[in-house]
Amino acid sequence: MTENNRRYDEWVNLQVTIARQLGALRNVIELYPPQPPLFKGGSFNLSKEQQTTITPPPEEGEHTITPPLSERGQGGEINRLLQEKYTQLQKHLAPESHEILETWQEKKARYAAPEYVYKVRDREVRVKTHTTSLSHNQIPKISLPRYQDWGDILRWNLQENVPGEFPYTAGVFPFKRENEDPTRMFAGEGNPERTNKRFHYVSLGMPAKRLSTAFDSVTLYGEDPGYRPDIYGKIGNSGVSVCCLDDAKKLYSGFNLCEPNVSVSMTINGPAATVTAFFLNAAIDQQCELYIQQHGLEETVKARIAEIYAAKNQKPPQYNAHELPEGNNGLGLMLLGITGEQVLPQHIYLQIKKHTLQQVRGTVQADILKEDQAQNTCIFSTEFSLRLMGDMQQYFIQHDVRNFYSVSISGYHIAEAGANPITQLAFTLANGFTYVEYYLSRGMKIDDFAPNLSFFFSNGIDPEYAVIGRVARRIWAKAMKLKYGADERSQKLKYHIQTSGRSLHAQEIGFNDIRTTLQALYAIYDNCNSLHTNAYDEAITTPTEESVRRAMAIQLIINHELGLAKNQNPLQGSFIIEELTDLVEEAVLMEFDRITERGGVLGAMETMYQRGKIQEESLYYETLKHDGKLPIIGVNTFLSSDGSPTIIPQEVIRSTADEKEQQIHTLQELHRAHAQTAQRHLQHLQQVSIANGNLFEALMEAVKYCSLGQISHALYQVGGQYRRNM
Structure with a gap:
């Protein structure tokens, strides 16, 4: 490379x-x-x-040219x-x-x-x-x-070049979208109904609905909600609890997932394939619901649902809230407990499914290499996780899924674990190239999958963060074009930025908004494709509605009020930006060399090279912070008269006991309704794995009847559980 x-x-x-x-x-x-x-x-x-x-001619002796x-x-x-x-x-x-x-x-x-006139997919x-x-x-x-x-x-x-032209240093599209901000706010807490309410709150009145989903640790580790002591207390805390298809339907209800102005990001890795199958089936059933409404079949379908659940001696699942949140029109809730294929003719259902898969927009993180190196939510063996990723991408190619990205190759969690910006960028790009090599080894063509890869970076305050997007785009484009012979669409590195969570401090929390604003400026000036701005109180609690509104206002003010932001390549031509770009690019290439010397990304992981380097850099940062050599205003210098003590929140937002019980009840009812059917699908899933079939194809059917935990445990038996190299 x-x-x-x-x-x-x-x-x-x-x-x-x-x-x-x-x-x-x-x-x-x-x-x-x-x-x-x-x-x-x-x-x-x-x-x-x-x-x-x-x-007149000069006098003699005068000088002339x-x-x-x-x-x-x-x-x-x-x-x-x-x-x-x-x-x-x-x-x-x-x-x-x-x-x-x-x-x-x-x-x-x-x-x-x-x-200026240009074309996007044959559209002027x-x-x-x-x-x-x-x-x-x-x-x-x-x-x-x-x-x-x-x-x-x-x-x-x-x-350099203009945005939209190789090597895409200034951006991958000629111009930013009109009347659409790059805002994508992260949300997730409690049960699906509570997070759905927050989604509608942060997107109300916005021309584009860009949803970013945080899952609780129970979901992140592929488990079901339950009364087990190490699970019960974590249900719906620091993320939303999602254990089945109905949860996904509730979570994204009221958003038409096939509309071009709606996209969904899901931050989940270990069980990413299963949760993606939940999401895609929720989108398919939404479109089935629209078909039912357009053809006046509501009463027929309601009668069919009542008949199905009467035979089971159960009540149909419900959206657990007194009323729908503002902005939620109920789309996605008609078919709770069943799927579209149970109430529509097979050929109609398959047509809707095909159309939905081609239209749905968003990304799932699914970056298992980063998990091993930094964040730790691995559940399957690394080899089996890579296989699941490959099966999902193969399915996307076969079904022409072009607008939903199968992986978001993430540097954010590498940075949050302690890495400096150079290491974050180098490890992330190296992981990306590893996925490219793996997919190629499975026989996929570069231009069939490379456009479905996306990236996710953190923006801190260090100078290198000002050019992280420029360098990433340039390195990726050169490699894709010159090493892999990829087309223009594959050469374009698209990425999401989240401002640094590690830079938020529990002392003088009001100052956190200032740091976030500066980081957002870096991101917007560097032409990021989407942006999440952290709330100032995230150092002490899950963000409140007030703090989230302030966080959104940061990027809205930059985009709509700051005059220089009307220009879309403000960094180009700056001496320091050009110098930083060259410095960071060379530093990243040098890190590539060190990884190559250790046998590539997977070889380096065997000796825990990446984890060790991240930990060393984290210790260096913490040492400078604590001895005062790295000034942090309101934390180790410029303290208030009372010493800028750590803020103790009056209320820490957590999921309620009722929300936990609702999730456990949802799971129990699912298991009761599909006891025999679920077992057949779990056995089929294992057989597909043993026969080297496409697991994601089987997952798309299994998630209609099985819970997340059931699927994870069935796959452990054929794919193995994660064990860290020591």
Whole structure:
């Protein structure tokens, strides 16, 4: 990987040298025209009016830059020699470099025009290129450099370029979406109904509904809610409890998961495939519900549901709340307890399923390598987890799932565990390339899966965070294009940013918003694709509605009020940004070399190289913080008159006993309703695993009748449980 990218950089330097020499030669050639100038009455073919204004010749002894006539006569010979040199040198300029220089003025003109036109998947997009300030100035959305030197122009295009063009240093899309902020707020607490209410609160009135889901530790470890002492207290705490398909339906109810302005992110790794199957089936049943409404089948379906549950001697599941939250129209709740295929003809259901899988948007984290290195929510063996990831991606390819990403390769938790920004970026990209190699080894084609990979980074306050997106996009694009021969869509690294949780402190918690604002500025100026801003009180409790509103306001104020944010490439052209970009890129490549020396990512994991490095960097940070060498305002310096004590919250938000009991009751009713059917599907799941079939295909059916814990324990028997290398 490093050889590939460094070879490109060397090629760029060579091309820049050639272009610079060609530009210099061109300038000299213009000084020596092929024919000597013709004199008529002491003028260069000037009119009588022009001749009268010619400065008289200098007096004898005065200095003049005009060569003697005899020397001027040699202009043709000099021009010929220069032209020969120019032609010889031009042969060493690559065709793509020649095209860049030839079309540079045309490119500048396109961005200077009032409207810019480009295509996205054969759809024409028209964007106004300027915004108008209160002072009536036209502020360009994309600013281009004013370079004259051919070498500078070429280097900028080959290493920087405009957003949307290789190597995508400034961004992967030509312009940001109109009327849509990159806001994606993280939420999860209690039961699905409670988190659904928070989702509707944070997205109410927003043109785009970008939901980001936090799961409780019971769900993260693939277990079901229950009375076991190490489980009961964790149900619905620090995340939402989701144990079955009905929970997913309730969680995302009221959001049409196939609308282009709705996308869902799910932060879950060990049981990611199972939870993704919950989500996709919830989306499919939503569309079945819409079909039922459009064809006036509501009463027929209600009667069918009543008949099914009467036969089981049970009541149909319900949404556990006195009323639906504001903004929730009830979509997704009609088919609780059953699936669309139980009430619709098979061919109709399959049509709806196909359409849904092609339309649904979002991502699941599913980054098992990062879990081993940093966050620890591994449940299956690493090999089996990789297989599940591969099966899910294979299913996505077969069913044309293009808008839902099968993995969010995550640096955030690496940073939260203590890594500095260089290590976060290097480990994350290395993990990404490992997934690429694994999928290729399974016979998948690079352009079939690479567009379904996304990334997730933390933004702290360190200077390197200002360029983390620039460097990530550049390294990824070079490798995808030059090493793997991938197409443009595969070359585009898309990523989500969450401001640093580790930078939030329990002392002077009001100052946390200031830190978050600075981190959000880094992210927005660096053209992140989506952004979560942390709430100031997260150091002491789950965020309240008030603190979440403030956190959302941070990025809304930047996007809508801050004038410079109207420009979409404000970092380009800054000396320090260019210097930082080169420094960070080289540091990441050096870390790649160290990982390669240890046998690659998986080889390094066997000796716990990544964990050890993260722990060392965490200790270094904590040492500097505690001895005061790293100033943190309100924590170790600039203390208040009472010493800036740790804030003790009046109330710590946790799930209630009622919410825990509701989740356990939901699980018990599910097991009771599908006792025999669930066992058949669990056995089939194990048989598919043993026969090396596609497990995700089987999971898509199993989750209709089985709980998360049932599926996890069935897979342990064929895939093994996680055990850390010591």
